[in-house]
Amino acid sequence: MSIPADRDDDRGQRERWTGERQFFMHRFEEATLALLRVMSGLMLMQHGAQKLFGELGGWRGEPGATAPLLSQSGVAGLLEIFVAPLLVVGLFTRPVAFLFSGMLAVAYFQVHAPDGFWPIVNRGELAALYCFLFFYISARGGGKYSVDAWRGRRHNVRNLRRI
Structure with missing residues (x-):
């Protein structure tokens, strides 16, 4: 038995097959993804500002202190300032997002993991959370409200004109 392509039928089939009922927030799935992507990118840029400019508390908590550029x-600060806006x-x-996921995995294992196994003990919960957040975004993509989606729609329209 196949699941119909029609969205309303799909919802009914999903409820029948999984027992899952739609929560009202499903209507905001794309907007929520966009909000998650935008806010996580902006938060990452703040970490870059700490490292490169000594702003927002400075590097390693020392006001005005900056990380050596090389x-x-x-390098993480440069990526956070100049690449995070793409996100x-x-x-x-x-x-x-995949790049940032890897960068934060390295940060976790180099900086936090030597201080203990559990993220809450080694103070690496933020790096671990960001790592998996960006890993999810790399798998899910930018969503409907992204430049990637706009470029994809534009590309598809261009291809339709050729037919």
């Missing part, structure tokens, strides 16, 4: 922290607007979302 260190791992300096905010949803341009090249999948590879950018």
